[in-house]
Amino acid sequence: MNNTKPTLFTSLSPALLHLYDVNNSVVVIIDVLRATSTIATALYNGAKCIIPVDSVSRCIEIGKQIEGITAGERDGKVAEGLVHGNSPFEYPKDFIEGKTLVLTTTNGTRLLQMALDKGAGEIITGSFPNLSAVCDHLAAIKQPVILGCAAWKDRVNMEDMLFAGAVISRIKGHFSINCDSSHLAETIYKKAEKDLFGFMKKNDASHYHRLMGFGLEKDIRYCLEIDTANVLPVYRDGKLVIKEF
């Protein structure tokens, strides 16, 4: 009965996305440290919506037009000209509730734009804080899925592959998976799942070192925690909003 199941592929880098049939697939944008963790958190805490944009100048422009909160990072730090950064801790309920966040990030928003340009049927965002929401949705919809890792400047990274593996380990029974990247991701996740932070540290993850260097251990730990902001962000008409079922 395997051939009646929809396919699932993992694209480990935006530079590999063109290898997969994005058109009409559900694409999960994965940028664990920290864009998609922050997106889930801001929406969970009541943000009206999040407008992802691909450049700092456009972020500033749109922020002015709609009186939104401009936020984003380049190379892991608050981008020049923007007011807020990419940390989930910047968006507690008493600050973000009812507001619109205009967000630009190094890798995540660029991948989202690519998926959009390639005709993705649906675009959602995933990270450990909303793992269950992502898995429940993918298991239910019975459509082809591409897990799209945002990576780091197109280089494969550990945390996005770990999240892809977490999704696969939970929902693989619903899909036909002929994709070594997916099987590798699952293997890595199974090895790491008991202590994701410890695994990143022990295996010298580049992003672990980059963020630790900025004093952001708290951010890393939060972004690797499961279901702390368990909503499903979906991209509609230029905005990320919580998907209602």
Add this chain to the structure above:
Amino acid sequence: MNNTKPTLFTSLSPALLHLYDVNNSVVVIIDVLRATSTIATALYNGAKCIIPVDSVSRCIEIGKQIEGITAGERDGKVAEGLVHGNSPFEYPKDFIEGKTLVLTTTNGTRLLQMALDKGAGEIITGSFPNLSAVCDHLAAIKQPVILGCAAWKDRVNMEDMLFAGAVISRIKGHFSINCDSSHLAETIYKKAEKDLFGFMKKNDASHYHRLMGFGLEKDIRYCLEIDTANVLPVYRDGKLVIKEF
């Protein structure tokens, strides 16, 4: 003292090679199933040299000019118009000794050409049958290294990542490795090393299924065996020859 060590990166797909500083690096071409296993084997069994070419028509043309043995595959089978395929078992000593092999393969020769075009300082080929020769050389030369996986039509594959991990697990002490792909490859290898064939089978490696479908279990098992053809193929003046020390 880490910063005095040369760097090592792993490129998991030819589509990612441009992210690394190929120029003046030693590039290891990795195409475990089966090109680089066959290259090591043919040279170990006494082939004079191997001329890797990127197309079947060029393979036929050069084969005629030099009276070489034309060989190659497309999609895992002997390519139309060529006499031999890509199995290491086609090149025993009593057949190949003293002869020139003109070889074209789906992924391996294309990656070699890319590394050449990008100005690699040295190009060698690696696979489990010549693991120790590759590791001994890389540990000795003290130059930047890129482990280049040939993958499958640019999609990351299990066996090439496993070989990269095997190399890294042996020689990482000689290099500065700030590369998640490398750390992930090593983790995967450590998980698999006791039974590489079993790991490929259990984790549904796409190439495992493709070659098993052609009845080539023997080839898979041979290509995952360590040091059975332990020579170092190096690319010089358009040919792969055994590097003499």
